[in-house]
Amino acid sequence: MAKVSANYEVVYIIDPAQGEEGIANIVASFKALAEQNGSAVEVEEWGTRKLAYPINFKNDGYYVLMSFTSEPSFPRELSRKLGIADGVMRSLVVCKGE
Numbered sequence: 001m002a003k004v005s006a007n008y009e010v011v012y013i014i015d016p017a018q019g020e021e022g023i024a025n026i027v028a029s030f031k032a033l034a035e036q037n038g039s040a041v042e043v044e045e046w047g048t049r050k051l052a053y054p055i056n057f058k059n060d061g062y063y064v065l066m067s068f069t070s071e072p073s074f075p076r077e078l079s080r081k082l083g084i085a086d087g088v089m090r091s092l093v094v095c096k097g098e
Contacts (some may be wrong), residue, residue: 005038008068008075010097012091013061016048023062026087030066033078038070055089067096 012030014023027043034041046063055061075093082091 005069005071007040008038008070008093008094010066010068010075010078010082010093012064012066013051013055013089014064015056015058015087015089016060016062017058018062018087024060026065028095030078030082033061033081034068034070034074036086037077038068041066041068047053057059058089061089064079 014026016023018026027045031041031043044065044067046065048060048062051059051061072095075095077095079091082088082093
């Protein structure tokens with residue numbers, strides 16, 4: 001039997017050159033997307049931290065952790081949108097289980 005919904009976590013890193021307003025817009029847009037397609041959305045902003053290795057010649061990134069519950073089809077779409085979004089340097093979506 002197919003899963004109806006599961007718990008997911010996504011961590012994404014935003015380029016700090018976007019500025020405070022740009023970062024806030026990116027976080028708000030992905031939170032709204034998760035709320036439209038899932039439930040129990042929680043966003044935890046970790047802030048600017050040093051990267052383990054340079055990404056596109058940048059040494060710092062703004063980290064965001066988002067937890068949500070959704071159908072299994074949504075995380076694939078979210079990962080695709082994070083991959084093409086301007087200002088998002090890296091992202092990882094994982095399933096925590098039911």
